[in-house]
Every structure is written in structure tokens, then in C-alpha cells.
Amino acid sequence: MRRKFLIAAFLGTTALTPEPAEAAAVGGFIVGALGGAAAAGASAAFVAGVSVGAAFAATAIGGFIVKTVVAVGLSALAGALAPKPSLPPPAARMVNFAQPVTYAEYVFGRARKGGPLGFRGFADNRRYYVPILAAHEIEGIVEHWLDERPVALTAEAEQGVSNISTAPIAGHGRINVFTGAAGQVVDPGLEAAFAEITTAHDFKGLAGAVLWAKRPPQESFSKIYPNGKQWSYAPVLDGKKDLYDPRTGSRGYSNNAALVMADWVVNILGRGVDWDEVADEANACDLLVTNAERETQPLWTLNGTISDEQSYEDQRAQLAAACDAFIYERTDGKVGFTFGRWIEPTLTLTADDFFAVELSEGKWGADAPDEVAAVYVEPTNGWRETPSGTWVENDVAKPVRDEPQLYMVHNHNQAARMNKRIARTRRAKYQLNGTIGMAGYEILGGRDGGRSHRFIRVVHDDLGVDDYFEVGELVREGVATFTLSANSVRPEDFDFDAETEEPQRPRYGAVVSDSDIPVPENLTGAPQDNGSALFVWDPQDSAYTQELRYRPVGDSYWLTQQTSESTDRLRVGGLADGQDYEAQIRNRTAGVGASDWGPETPVVLSAVADTVPPGGLSAFSVSEAAGNAVISFTAPNDSHYFGTRIYRGWDGSFDNAVLIHTEYGISSSGDSYTDPAPGYATFYYWAEPINSSELPGPRSGPQTITINEPGP
Structure with missing residues (x-):
């Protein structure tokens, strides 16, 4: 009976029924949320409302994140960002460890990390080990790091031969990456080294690497293994590559904060x-x-690692606080979120919406921070946790300092913007705590499961308040009762002028440039076989060693190699066939001095796996067959042969010809291609052999053929 009276009381209020046409649906929603059913003969709108209300009650009880919390924003998240054992810093992940039970780790965006060992063994005077980097398929490795040294790899295919080219490690180890892609097979080197390894040991669905490290001469041991054991493999990698993007309907790699958050939720x-x-x-x-560097970047990205070892609340805090996200449970049971930006409030709460309300003023008392300097991940500091520049909200002699952990942030500008937001949130003019009724459902988006109201306007004459507030936490205490905490907010809290407001970032690990050290001149690069390139520059003084950096054109991160002694050339490997690379060089001293990078405009070359073009065709002819042109040829006796391009023209000038087909085949074999019904005219054909990198050999032709229209 009490339930019936409660329903009747709800239906009698106008607080949530501003439009009479929606009264039946609102009433149905309330009845469904309270566990009631639609009576016989009820309207379709009322029945639909009952169904939606019942669905909300079924999914929302307990809340999607913790207990009965159904919405959480920055002011509630800020308290979860203090150091705690469940939030290991990035530096703690840059190791390889063995333990009987390990937790799944998920890498979003770009991060540097190690991982647990999936296998260890010793064979052929080599230590084999398999670090597992992620419990899912990844996009790929950006930089290889052994201990604290970035290293470059060659394209060496022989499993028993080192593919590491960076001194002094070169020649003493190998790295074979597996990304967790569909169809992943067992590593051939691992299978060959251990009889116990079978095709079943393919690490299906996991990403990692198979490494071996061999025993060096005793006099070189400390240089090659400075930690006294095999290297810890902790590369920079681009993580999860199956994020769904509803804008394109496709899946792929992304660090877009919304796509990452959606993947986490789903x-x-x-x-x-x-x-x-x-x-x-x-x-x-x-x-x-x-x-602050006057470069452009996306507003919100997420880059880092979360683990099943962490509670959902810790995962949520790291993800949401890194991009000023507001997360809520919609009334249709789905999870919604918005990211840091000002959205003009469209929902107003008045005194009639509150059962009880408390408004305090005083900026969080003694705990209010005067300055905020987030701890984020800085790529130039070896991708380790690094304090950002400080946002000063209140300039006092002995400031209270807050250092929130934002381990999913890897750029200083985003950390700086979050510093301002956290400072303004924790030093808000008003803090509101109250108990509200069905208005809680409106904050969550209303009965139709729409967007939540992150920002609300509160007009309370008794308290003398008419201000904007940002929801900090909304807790569902019962079907018709919510507790609400919120902080006053201003639209300008979300403005950020990097030129004047982003503080100078700390500098870590950078070699000091010395203008007295000359820049090597006349750097050139030429592609070599097997995806390598030879870079040459003018001879340098023997007091200097040289450091070369290179990257795919358009990429953000450089790979580096350093010579062990002064030289005028360096060969690098592991380049992708057909990819354009840019490179610069500098001199270094035995200490910490280094020249500037040069040349100012990087040298650009295109990597080529096979630099030797094939020989000419042994035979080439064209004939007619039923209105078609049949092009016949014999491939050269040349191991570099890969295929033949066929061109057609309407005159004897090759410049006017077009490529019509590429016929792939093997050397010394006869082959042909039929050009179907080119028309009735005289045609000119050329043939050009190519290698696997599409470098052409001698061109044959033209051969002419006239195709006449058949008579009556």
C-alpha cells in the first residue's frame, strides 16, 4: 500500500513533468523504476515509460562504478589521484619479471613498458626470454629499449644471428616482436632452440617479444650487460588497435580519449x-x-597502461582525471561521458528540488591547494613519471601543493590544463551537498537515456545563491532519492592560453648542446639491400663520436644510433621497404656535450629492400587473338626478378604510354598477358622487368600490333 501512495505522490508532482504531453511517459517511468507494472488498457506511452523505468532500475542498482554512484566528475576524482600501492608508476613497469600469477595489462595509446615473462630458458649459449607486453593485439613497436638504452634493429632474418645494430650491444642479442595479430604462429627461433616448444606455443592474443642474449667476452660483459644480467625489454609501443570509431564504422589504433573510454566501458x-x-x-x-611550443595537438588523448590488478575505481580515476571526464550512468542503463570543456547549463534546480541542502564557502579549508603540479609521463625523461610545471592558483609564502598522479597523460600541455582545472575545482567558491528527488534522473539524462547534465544552475533564494555548479558525484540512495555534491564553476575555468598559462616544463635527460662542438657537414644517405641505409658525412675530429637520428617522414619520435668511435659513415637497418625516412646527425664528446643537430632540413631517403634492378627480358612479342592483344615474354635469368610491368600507347612515344598490368613471376620462365579488346587501331606495347622493391630493369619495346575491325 505504501508503494501505491508513493507512486501517486510522484504522479501528482509537476517537478519532472513540465510538458503535459509527456506526463504519461514520465509516470510510466516512475512506476517501472519502482517495480510496478502497467495496468490493462494503459496508453502506449505509459507502457513504454514503465519498460524504460524497469530497465533503469535493473541496471542502475549498485551503480556502474562503485556502490550506488551513478555519476562522477573531477572534484570527486581528484581525491583518488594521490599515490597509493594500487597505482604503480610507469617506471615500475619497465622491467621483466617472473611470477606464477600475473594480471592482464591493457595498453591504450602510446606508452613505454615492460611486462611479465611468459618463458625463460637457456640454449646454444644464449639466454632466451619472452616478455609479455599486453593482453591484446597492439599496433606495433615505436622504439626498442634494452635497459635504459634505445636500440635499433636490422632486417636480419637468420634466427641465430643478432639483429641489434646499436653499439655496444650489437651482435650480442636478438629481438623478435609479436603483436598478437590473428594467425600468430610460434616464434621460429624459439621453436628451433627448445624441443619442448611446439606450434601450440604461439602466445595467441598476446603481444610481446622473443629475445635472446648471448654470453660475451668477460672484458665486455659490464658494457653489454650493465645490470649484470640479460637486458630488461621495455619498448615504446602503440597499444590497442581494435578501438571502434563510430564516425567511420572501422576499428583501429587511436589515443582519442573518447574512443579509449568507450573501449574500456564496453x-x-x-x-x-x-x-x-x-x-x-x-x-x-x-x-x-x-x-607552449606553438605546436598543435588534440585536446584530449589517453596514453598509458591499466591492469586487472587495479580496481575499476582506480582504472576509472586514471582514465577520467587525465582528460577531465565526467562519467555517468544513463537512465537507459548505458554509460555516458563528456570531456573537459564548458557546456552551457540547460537544467536549473531550485529550492523545491531539494529535500535537504548544505552550502559551504571556504575553498576546501586547509586542504585547498595553492598550487598544483601533476605527475605525468614525459617522453624526454625516458617515458617516466615526471612533475609538470606548477600552476599557481594562490601565491603565498608557504603554499599547499598538490601533485595528482596523471599517468595516462604523456604531454605537458594536457597536464598543465589539468593542473588549472584541479586547482579551480578544489578552490571553488561554493561546495554544495544536498539530497534531491526525481531531479536526479533528469541530471542523468531523463527517462529517454539522453545526455547527462554535467553543469547545472542552482537558484536557491533562501541561501541567496544563483550560480553555475559542476556535478562532482551523484549517488542513488533509493528509487526516488539521490545525494548530490557539486562545486561552483565558471566558464573561464575551461579556457587555457598556453602562451601565458602553460608553465615551463622540466627538462630531463637531454644532452647539453655546446656551440663550440661543430655539426658534421654534408650528411647524405643512400638505400642499401635488405631495408638498410648507409649514411655518410665528412670526417670528424677523433675527439668526437657521432649520433644519428632518423624516423619515418611524418612520425613524431626519432630513433637514434651512436658510433663507438669517430667515423664518417653509419649503416642502419630495419627500415620499411618504400618508406621515406628523414635523418640528422650531431657530434658528441665523451662527457655530456653535443653539437646541434644538422642539417637544419633533414636528409630524406626512401628505403629499398632490393637495390639491384633485374636484367632485361630474354624475349618480348605481341600478337593478336580474336580482337585481343597477347603480350608474350621470357623473364631474365636473374635472382632479382620479381615481375614485369606492361605499358600500352597509341604512338611510338613511351611518355604517352600507360601502365595496364603488372605480371608477377619467376626468373627464366615464359609468361604472357592478354590485353582484352583494346579496340580497333594500332597499339604500341612496352615491357619492363622489376625487382621486389619495384626498381625497373631495361625496358623492351615498343612492339606494335594493328587490330582491325572484322569484316561483314
């Missing part, structure tokens, strides 16, 4: 999202902003 929490809402938020995260 594939780790096991909840649903509104993909139209995700698309809107992804567009908002892709908005370009300018940082």
Missing part, C-alpha cells in the same frame, strides 16, 4: 555506450589546441 567493464554520443565526444577530443 570491453573491460562489459557495459554499453551510445555510439552517437561517443562520436560527438570523439570530435570534441580531436579539437586542435596550441601548446
Whole structure:
């Protein structure tokens, strides 16, 4: 009976029924949320409302994140960012360890990390080990790191031969990466070295690497293994590559904060999202902003590692606090989120919406931080945790300092923007705590499962308040009762001028440039066989060693190699066939001095796996067959032969010819291609052999053929 009276009381209020046409649906929603059923003969709108209300009650009880919390924002998240054992810093992940039980780790965006060992063994005077980097397929490795040294790899295919080219490690180890892709097979070197390894040991669905390290001469041991044992493999990698992007309907790698958050909600929490809402938020995260270096970058990205070892609350705090996210459970049971930006409030709460309310003023008392310097991940500091520049909110002699852990942030500008937001949130003018009724459902997006109201306007005449507030936490205490905490907020809290507001970032691990050290001149590069390149420069003084850096054109991160003594050339490997690379060089001293990088405009070359073009065709002819042109040829007796390009023209000039087909085959073999019905005219044909890198050999032709229209 009490339930019936409660339903009747709800239906009698107008607080949530501003439009009379929606009264039946709102009433149905309340009845369904309270566990009631639609009576016989009820309207279709009422029945639909009952169904939605019942679905919300079934999914929302308990909340999707912790206990009965159904919405959480930055002010509630800030307290979860203090150091704690469940949030290991990035430096703690840059090791390889063995233990009987390990937790699954998920890498989003770009991060540097090691991982647990999936296998260890000793064979052929080599220590084999297999670090597992991620419990899913990854996009790939960006930089290889052994201990604290970035290293480069060659394209060496022989499993018993080292593919590491960086001194002094070169020649003493090997790295074979596996990304967890579909169809992954057992590593051939591992299978050959151990009889116990079979085709079943393919590490299906996991990403990692098979490494071996061999025993060096005793006099070289400390240089090659400075830690006294095999290297820890902790590369920089681009992580999860199956993130769904509703804007394109495709899956792939991304560090867009909205796409990462959606993947976490769907594939780790096991909840649903509104993909139209995700698309809107992804567009908002892709908005370009300018940082203090006057470079542009996306507004919000997520880059880092989360582990099943962490609670969902810790995972949520790291993800959401890194990009100023507001997460909530919609009334349709799906999880929604918005990211840091000002959205003009459209929901107003008045005194009639509160059962009880408390408004305090005083900026969090003695705990209010005067300055904030987030600890984030800095790539130039070896991808380790690094304090950002400090945001000063209140300039006092003995400031209270807050250092929130933002381990999913890997750029200083984003950390600086979060510093401002955390400072303004924790020093808000007002803190509101209250108990509200069905208005809690409106904050969550209303009965139709729409967007939540992250920002609300509170007008309370008794308290003398008419201000904007940001929801910190909304807790569902019962079907019709919520507790609400919120902080006052201003639109300008979300503005950020990097030129004037981003403090100078700390500098770590950079070699000091010395203008007295000359820059090597006349750097050139030429492609070599097997995806390598030879870089040459003018001879340098014997007091200097040289450091070369190179990267794919358009990429953000450099790979480096350093010579062990002064030289005028260096060969690098592991380059992708057909990829354009840019390179620069500098001199270094035995201490910490280094010249500037040069040349100012990097040298660019295109990597080629096979630099030797094939010989000419042994035979080449063209004939007609039923209105078609049959091109016949014999491939050269040349191991570099890979295929033949066939061109057709309407005159004897090759410049006017077009490529019509590439016929792939083997050397010394006869082959042909039929050009179907080219028309009735005289045609000119050329043939050009190519190697696997598409370098052409001598061209044959032209051969002419006239195809006449058949008579009556």
C-alpha cells in the first residue's frame, strides 16, 4: 500500500513533468523504476515509460562504478589521484619479471613498458626470454629499449644471428616482436632452440617479444650487460588497435580519449555506450589546441597502461582525471561521458528540488591547494613519471601543493590544463551537498537515456545563491532519492592560453648542446639491400663520436644510433621497404656535450629492400587473338626478378604510354598477358622487368600490333 501512495505522490508532482504531453511517459517511468507494472488498457506511452523505468532500475542498482554512484566528475576524482600501492608508476613497469600469477595489462595509446615473462630458458649459449607486453593485439613497436638504452634493429632474418645494430650491444642479442595479430604462429627461433616448444606455443592474443642474449667476452660483459644480467625489454609501443570509431564504422589504433573510454566501458567493464554520443565526444577530443611550443595537438588523448590488478575505481580515476571526464550512468542503463570543456547549463534546480541542502564557502579549508603540479609521463625523461610545471592558483609564502598522479597523460600541455582545472575545482567558491528527488534522473539524462547534465544552475533564494555548479558525484540512495555534491564553476575555468598559462616544463635527460662542438657537414644517405641505409658525412675530429637520428617522414619520435668511435659513415637497418625516412646527425664528446643537430632540413631517403634492378627480358612479342592483344615474354635469368610491368600507347612515344598490368613471376620462365579488346587501331606495347622493391630493369619495346575491325 505504501508503494501505491508513493507512486501517486510522484504522479501528482509537476517537478519532472513540465510538458503535459509527456506526463504519461514520465509516470510510466516512475512506476517501472519502482517495480510496478502497467495496468490493462494503459496508453502506449505509459507502457513504454514503465519498460524504460524497469530497465533503469535493473541496471542502475549498485551503480556502474562503485556502490550506488551513478555519476562522477573531477572534484570527486581528484581525491583518488594521490599515490597509493594500487597505482604503480610507469617506471615500475619497465622491467621483466617472473611470477606464477600475473594480471592482464591493457595498453591504450602510446606508452613505454615492460611486462611479465611468459618463458625463460637457456640454449646454444644464449639466454632466451619472452616478455609479455599486453593482453591484446597492439599496433606495433615505436622504439626498442634494452635497459635504459634505445636500440635499433636490422632486417636480419637468420634466427641465430643478432639483429641489434646499436653499439655496444650489437651482435650480442636478438629481438623478435609479436603483436598478437590473428594467425600468430610460434616464434621460429624459439621453436628451433627448445624441443619442448611446439606450434601450440604461439602466445595467441598476446603481444610481446622473443629475445635472446648471448654470453660475451668477460672484458665486455659490464658494457653489454650493465645490470649484470640479460637486458630488461621495455619498448615504446602503440597499444590497442581494435578501438571502434563510430564516425567511420572501422576499428583501429587511436589515443582519442573518447574512443579509449568507450573501449574500456564496453570491453573491460562489459557495459554499453551510445555510439552517437561517443562520436560527438570523439570530435570534441580531436579539437586542435596550441601548446607552449606553438605546436598543435588534440585536446584530449589517453596514453598509458591499466591492469586487472587495479580496481575499476582506480582504472576509472586514471582514465577520467587525465582528460577531465565526467562519467555517468544513463537512465537507459548505458554509460555516458563528456570531456573537459564548458557546456552551457540547460537544467536549473531550485529550492523545491531539494529535500535537504548544505552550502559551504571556504575553498576546501586547509586542504585547498595553492598550487598544483601533476605527475605525468614525459617522453624526454625516458617515458617516466615526471612533475609538470606548477600552476599557481594562490601565491603565498608557504603554499599547499598538490601533485595528482596523471599517468595516462604523456604531454605537458594536457597536464598543465589539468593542473588549472584541479586547482579551480578544489578552490571553488561554493561546495554544495544536498539530497534531491526525481531531479536526479533528469541530471542523468531523463527517462529517454539522453545526455547527462554535467553543469547545472542552482537558484536557491533562501541561501541567496544563483550560480553555475559542476556535478562532482551523484549517488542513488533509493528509487526516488539521490545525494548530490557539486562545486561552483565558471566558464573561464575551461579556457587555457598556453602562451601565458602553460608553465615551463622540466627538462630531463637531454644532452647539453655546446656551440663550440661543430655539426658534421654534408650528411647524405643512400638505400642499401635488405631495408638498410648507409649514411655518410665528412670526417670528424677523433675527439668526437657521432649520433644519428632518423624516423619515418611524418612520425613524431626519432630513433637514434651512436658510433663507438669517430667515423664518417653509419649503416642502419630495419627500415620499411618504400618508406621515406628523414635523418640528422650531431657530434658528441665523451662527457655530456653535443653539437646541434644538422642539417637544419633533414636528409630524406626512401628505403629499398632490393637495390639491384633485374636484367632485361630474354624475349618480348605481341600478337593478336580474336580482337585481343597477347603480350608474350621470357623473364631474365636473374635472382632479382620479381615481375614485369606492361605499358600500352597509341604512338611510338613511351611518355604517352600507360601502365595496364603488372605480371608477377619467376626468373627464366615464359609468361604472357592478354590485353582484352583494346579496340580497333594500332597499339604500341612496352615491357619492363622489376625487382621486389619495384626498381625497373631495361625496358623492351615498343612492339606494335594493328587490330582491325572484322569484316561483314
